[in-house]
Amino acid sequence: MFLQRSAVAVARRAALAPAFRRSLATTAIRRDASESTPATKVKAFHEIKNIDDLRGPGAAPGTVPTDLEQSTGLERLEILGKMEGVDIFDMRPLDASRLGTVDNPVLVRSAGEEQYAGCTGVPADSHNVIWLGMSRERPVERCPECGSVYKMEYVGPADDHHDHGHGHDHHGYEEPKSFANYVKPQYW
Structure with missing residues (x-):
């Protein structure tokens, strides 16, 4: 009796399976090259x-x-x-082959008002990443772990109508002071 019921169930599944598989089948649409629309010219x-x-x-x-x-x-x-082979955002990694010094810092190019650089030490990966923030007002930063010096090189537009000589912007915000504000310039 048990075998009869299972045989009937298998027969029902076998009868329904091909119809079910065909209902989910997809049809590919074939187009001729003459039917396609011409692409608009992309500016270089x-x-x-x-x-x-x-x-x-x-x-x-x-x-x-x-x-x-x-x-x-x-x-x-x-x-x-x-x-065209031009790297717009200059995504190359920073020069990690040497220790940046005050006389020869590692240059970090920036088109904005501020730039962050991650130092991993010299040689590379000798300490965890320490993020250093540089700005147009304070372009030089030193890593507190390895002592490598980084300098932001501003490459943005020269005429941006901002007042950059006073440590604050047009909204009256003044950058917080740190120990770096009290270091004599000859020790930079």
Whole structure:
């Protein structure tokens, strides 16, 4: 009796299985090359003149857009630069082969008002990462663990209409003082 019931159950499953499998099958759509829409011309990196040039054309209807088609702004500028071999954001690691000194610091390029650099010691990875904050007002920092000196090199726009000589910005914020404010300049 038990064998009869199990045989009937197996027969039912076998009868339903092919129909169930076919209902979930997908169909591939084939297109000819003549049906596809022509892609709009993508501007090259050297052709970018203003912010309007940093908008992607988007994807053709019914397709999934690529990063190049859908990116805008700084992401698009970075992609176009990489396509021509230009590293827009200079993502190379800092020079960790030497100890930065006061006379010969490790240079950290920055296009902004401040920049953070992570020091892992000399030789590299000799201590945990210590994050050092540099700004245009205070561009030199020394790692408290290994003593390596880092200096921020500002590469941003020269005409930014900010007052940088007084330690505060146009909102009246003054940077908090630390022991570095009391070190004589000849010891920097």
